[in-house]
Amino acid sequence: MKVKSLFLDIIGTSQVTRRRKLAIKNASSTPDGKDNISDTANFLHPGKQLVKLVSVKEVSNRKRLTFKSVDKPLPYFKPGQFMTLELNLSETCLTRPFLISSSPEETKGNEGIIEIDLIRDDEDEFLMHLYHEAQVEDIFQAEIPLGQFFYEPLRDSSHIIAIANNRGISSYLSMAKEIKNGHLDLSLTILYLEEKIEPSLIEEIKNHHLDQVDIIPCSTKDYKDILKPFIQEDCSYFISGEEEFVLPIKKELLSYPIKERRIRLQITSLRKDIASLKDYPIDLINKEFTIKVHRGIRVDEIRAKASESLATALEKAGMKIHTACRCGYCGVCRIKILEGEYYINPDNDHRRIADKDFAYVHACATYPLSDMSIRMNIPDSF
Numbered sequence: 105m106k107v108k109s110l111f112l113d114i115i116g117t118s119q120v121t122r123r124r125k126l127a128i129k130n131a132s133s134t135p136d137g138k139d140n141i142s143d144t145a146n147f148l149h150p151g152k153q154l155v156k157l158v159s160v161k162e163v164s165n166r167k168r169l170t171f172k173s174v175d176k177p178l179p180y181f182k183p184g185q186f187m188t189l190e191l192n193l194s195e196t197c198l199t200r201p202f203l204i205s206s207s208p209e210e211t212k213g214n215e216g217i218i219e220i221d222l223i224r225d226d227e228d229e230f231l232m233h234l235y236h237e238a239q240v241e242d243i244f245q246a247e248i249p250l251g252q253f254f255y256e257p258l259r260d261s262s263h264i265i266a267i268a269n270n271r272g273i274s275s276y277l278s279m280a281k282e283i284k285n286g287h288l289d290l291s292l293t294i295l296y297l298e299e300k301i302e303p304s305l306i307e308e309i310k311n312h313h314l315d316q317v318d319i320i321p322c323s324t325k326d327y328k329d330i331l332k333p334f335i336q337e338d339c340s341y342f343i344s345g346e347e348e349f350v351l352p353i354k355k356e357l358l359s360y361p362i363k364e365r366r367i368r369l370q371i372t373s374l375r376k377d378i379a380s381l382k383d384y385p386i387d388l389i390n391k392e393f394t395i396k397v398h399r400g401i402r403v404d405e406i407r408a409k410a411s412e413s414l415a416t417a418l419e420k421a422g423m424k425i426h427t428a429c430r431c432g433y434c435g436v437c438r439i440k441i442l443e444g445e446y447y448i449n450p451d452n453d454h455r456r457i458a459d460k461d462f463a464y465v466h467a468c469a470t471y472p473l474s475d476m477s478i479r480m481n482i483p484d485s486f
């Protein structure tokens with residue numbers, strides 16, 4: 105809006121109501137039928153969609169899965185975001201998040217693709233199934249895009265120290281590609297903290313021949329010494345990997361005069377040895393409990409191990425629960441505790457204050473410590 109002068113502006117605003125009434129009077133009585141704002145919102149956030157696996161490639165110790173859309177165009181995403189895939193295994197519907205390793209540019213057009221990198225995890229039934237059984241032409245339900253781990257110029261410095269191990273590095277691959285495409289204006293110094301370095305990944309990032317992107321492989325053991333020369337006030341720090349990788353590095357960074365808002369986290373999975381977490385009652389770790397699950401007027405009982413999250417227990421019992429990050433961050437899996445004791449890692453509790461006061465929890469990061477009653481406001485299918 106252009107400010108002209110006090111007098112002209114007062115006259116101008118006094119015309120608004122009259123002009124609006126005139127426009128409404130002269131408008132057609134036939135509904136337009138178009139809703140550009142909703143169309144744009146639906147395009148950017150299409151919710152669930154079907155994707156088809158079109159290629160499976162071995163890249164070092166990982167498999168790169170390439171998908172194309174089946175039912176609607178692939179949405180735009182920001183480098184660093186993730187997608188989820190859904191799989192029906194033994195009458196159970198499971199969902200897992202996967203970091204996107206392709207760039208947003210590659211999703212464009214009818215031939216648009218989106219890629220994820222799979223790393224073996226013998227303890228995860230979903231991952232193992234996908235790793236060994238996924239075939240070209242398989243169709244999956246996907247949710248794209250998700251997550252807050254991306255460069256935001258209003259919030260972040262344009263010099264990012266990007267820290268990751270093998271599990272978290274895909275996000276930076278996506279960022280490097282987008283920098284090369286000319287759509288991301290930042291400099292990226294990747295500290296690749298890993299004992300099992302994957303040389304082809306380093307090659308892939310270096311192959312972009314970018315002045316703005318550097319990758320430095322180094323050992324996880326010496327991470328405190330490695331970080332020291334990179335401590336600068338005008339940088340943002342992105343950390344991506346499992347909980348046990350990310351949280352100690354965050355703690356180390358905060359021991360320097362670095363503002364917390366300069367640190368962004370992407371937790372790819374929660375730690376499995378919850379018994380080692382702060383204040384966890386270790387004598388309960390092998391126990392199993394009964395959980396009463398209230399859904400509308402229906403009440404079911406399931407069994408849940410103390411060592412598994414409530415989301416996992418629900419899935420194992422064949423109850424569908426909407427999840428996204430599966431690391432306690434996004435709140436998609438929020439449920440209400442009606443009764444019973446539970447454990448949430450205090451270092452990774454991202455609930456709102458009101459949720460804490462009214463006993464709402466994120467089911468993917470909450471572990472039962474007694475028999476419980478919970479209420480899910482999530483319908484069976486969504």
Ligand code: FES
Nearest residue numbers: 428430434435468
């Ligand atoms: S799925 Fe994100 S908090 Fe549980």
